[in-house]
Amino acid sequence: MTTRATTATTTPQPGTAPAPVLDATDVRTVFHTPRGPLQAVDGVGLALAEGETLGIVGESGSGKSVLGRTLMGLITDGPDTTVSGTVLLGGRDVHALSPAGRRALWGTEVAMVFQDPMTSLNPVKRVGTHLTESIRLHQGLGRREARDRAVGLLRQVGIPEPARRARQYPHELSGGMRQRVVIAMALACGPRLLIADEPTTALDVTVQKQILDLLQSLARDLRMATVLISHDLATVAGRTDRVAVMYAGRLVEHGPTAEVFARPRHPYSSALIASVPRLDMPPHTLLPAIEGRPPHLLDPPPGCRFAPRCAFATERCTTESPLPAGHDGPGTVACHHPLGAAEEAAV
Template sequence: MSQSPLPADTRPPAGDPAPLLVVDDLRTEIHTRRGDMKAVDGVSLTLNAGETLGIVGESGSGKSVLGRTIMGLYTTGATMTVSGRVLMDGTDIHALTDAGRRELWGSDVGMVFQDPMSALNPVKKIGLHLTESLRRHGGLSRAAARARAEELLRLVGIPEPGRRLGQYPHELSGGMRQRVVIAMALANGPKLLIADEPTTALDVTVQKQILDLLGRLQAELGMAIILVSHNLQVVAGRANRVAVMYAGRIVELADADVLFAAPRHPYTEALLSAVPRLHHPPHSRLEAIDGSPPDMVAPPRGCRFAPRCRYAGDDCRQVSPRLLSEAGADAARAFACHHPVRPVNAGGS
């Protein structure tokens, strides 16, 4: 049994503006020699203009594949099959031609990749990385594109932007390269920015700088952000809503403050328990989640988290739970669990 598409309480109330992004029953199957790997398996969600949605989960949960599939960065046919709908401002991304998607990437949707070195051509100077998109999508002259590129580097906080345009990626620090990738993603003023693990391999000081930068640019430009991370601390305080992914599916979706205060899905609870706390005594052992994520070529029957869940019953091992909405006192949420975690203030036994 698959997840129910677009749970009612995750849609904007009647009369509100239409969502900027609608993802409806999205599925991505990667074809391997062992069989079809369901990297994204029936994901549905919405995102409003100016909103930040955090997508969290362990490595291998499908977060990055989801981000790339939403954007339309995939190769269908022998290696991959994609189904479902992704509506960006009413336009079905997956119904576009390759040329149509490239136009969309240049104007409406930008992406910050996990590893900046994989997004930057090592034999191209920084200036060329930026001016190519500006000239192609913005129709700027060579001189105007260079002036705009310098302005973008200044916008993302890179010192001496004019000199940096003449440098190669390897001549910049990791933090500067990440800022360049952000500048590239913002070059043509996108409505949506997908940030896939934007602080991976950066020290904590630079991590905060990059996240603060994204927050400032969002406020200035009014864009929506999908913030993909395996680190709950990265999305805490920065996302309006959080979607928790496990084994290709969303298992919990809620406003950020509600989810962090009172998780309902056992996987969400386990992730939060593994986060170090400042009030814990020194050298305290962190709680680990027993076991490993399932093989997505042959996932277990029933709930995919059941083999690792301390609350699992016989029904969990037989029937896959649907993602159902629950209207709480503070905000709407949805979770897929037969035996959800009881709220801390719940009465009774």
């Protein structure tokens, strides 16, 4: 098995660390609406090494899914959209490629698992056909070899009687089964990067765990880099190496998962973690809530976008934007007054 690559959060030894699977710098996605430009992603930078898992968390509307689609190249420059920054997948700039060049990357270099498996599957095509189409396109296999490969993929993701399931239609499968089919589709051509966007939406709790366990084991066995997008902090807590916290299109904190959860430095990260119920809480304990609402991205506030809801905000926070939290250190935070700064200064 390949030795785990040095991650972007550690200092690589000269000549030993390969290029990251994903290297995104200053990514910005703007939708041009009748009411004006809406900046859904604003200056995000991320890097991901082989076999590493990154969790992206934040409230609904924070830009997580748009970021995932931008990283994959599903959102590009057009009449109603402006995308800027650099997204390197395997050293190639996704947004500098032609549409045909991006399609060649999908499935082989990067793949995505979407929120709702039913909308990802064609209801008039059999399950096996969903898999064999991409296998034959990218790997050049014959019909029989592609079918055998499809059955093997269904078996790999834990679907019982895979040969029979391959002949069925999506509506004949349960929600958990359909999600496993979507995962099998994503793995069909051996991508180096898997982006899972809320992969357990609308699934029962027990099925959610099965799907998350499956993704974790596949990423480990296949040495895939994985981006796990979720609004559920518990989903990423024990399943990711690093976590990136998004708020209003910006990255506000980034660092090793254990450190961020144990000692969050951004007030927003701290408030999110505090809102998660714990087993040691007395019954009927009210969870703390973040006052106010996220800003409207058509007219975001100046300075720090979390300032109107932050208990630690000062005048500087309302006028001056903090430096973005990038991937250039073991833990970075976009805040003028990070939590724990006074204690660190006293040491």
